[in-house]
Amino acid sequence: MIIDVHAHIGVDVVFDEELTEEQLIEAYNKYGIDGGIVQPYLPRIYMEDHMDIHDRIFQLTKNKEKKFWGMASINPHFRPEDYDKEAKRCINELGFVAIKITPIGHATHPSSKDAFHVWEVCRELSVPLMIHTGAGIPFSDPISVEKALESFPDVTCVLAHAGSEMHNQQATYLARKFENVFLEPSWVGVLGVMNMIKQIGCEKILFSSDNIYNIPVELAKYKSLISNQDNLEKVLYKNAVKIFNLK
Numbered sequence: 001m002i003i004d005v006h007a008h009i010g011v012d013v014v015f016d017e018e019l020t021e022e023q024l025i026e027a028y029n030k031y032g033i034d035g036g037i038v039q040p041y042l043p044r045i046y047m048e049d050h051m052d053i054h055d056r057i058f059q060l061t062k063n064k065e066k067k068f069w070g071m072a073s074i075n076p077h078f079r080p081e082d083y084d085k086e087a088k089r090c091i092n093e094l095g096f097v098a099i100k101i102t103p104i105g106h107a108t109h110p111s112s113k114d115a116f117h118v119w120e121v122c123r124e125l126s127v128p129l130m131i132h133t134g135a136g137i138p139f140s141d142p143i144s145v146e147k148a149l150e151s152f153p154d155v156t157c158v159l160a161h162a163g164s165e166m167h168n169q170q171a172t173y174l175a176r177k178f179e180n181v182f183l184e185p186s187w188v189g190v191l192g193v194m195n196m197i198k199q200i201g202c203e204k205i206l207f208s209s210d211n212i213y214n215i216p217v218e219l220a221k222y223k224s225l226i227s228n229q230d231n232l233e234k235v236l237y238k239n240a241v242k243i244f245n246l247k
């Protein structure tokens with residue numbers, strides 16, 4: 001079993017990317033991925049555009065061929081009442097399993113006032129918060145998350161890209177220091193991931209692709225580094241099931 005905890009569909013107006021449901025399923029078939037947690041590519045900054053892509057992801061979660069779960073991504077600078085309404089719709093009505101902040105795309109420092117509101121929503125709805133880290137320094141430096149982590153020890157936090165190649169030391173430091181921090185090291189080179197495994201073990205690391213062309217690269221990293229089958233299974237799906245409470 002392999003579950004990808006970071007996949008996108010839609011049209012991204014920040015990073016100029018696009019992916020359809022069909023392309024994602026085709027790639028998962030090609031590489032033997034059983035399912036994934038799917039979040040929006042960043043839409044235009046209108047609530048109806050956010051709702052449209054969340055609805056598309058909800059439709060995808062009904063797919064019979066693969067297992068899909070949704071992750072909400074809402075610009076934290078919407079008025080709090082509007083943010084809350086869409087977050088609650090995604091989690092309570094559409095069955096989504098987590099919320100995302102993309103500091104560079106949302107223009108949101110992860111420990112800012114508007115970000116703190118997102119942390120509070122995650123606490124209230126009992127879902128993990130995934131935060132993009134890496135590209136987009138200084139907002140996306142993993143250390144920017146530390147102040148919020150001190151206030152929210154009860155909110156599970158997944159650092160997407162684990163700081164990426166340049167800043168994975170900081171991400172590993174946070175995962176070592178805070179029990180509720182987990183790493184999703186897509187785009188981190190093998191030596192960075194090896195250091196993570198040495199310092200925090202395989203219990204806190206989650207396989208993800210972020211991009212369909214990156215799937216075989218990410219799989220190769222873990223197969224090269226982890227010889228113990230149980231540890232490999234933890235990274236490939238067992239940790240994801242536990243952390244995101246996947247049914």
Ligand SMILES: [Zn+2]
Pocket residue numbers: 006008210
């Ligand atoms: Zn992404």
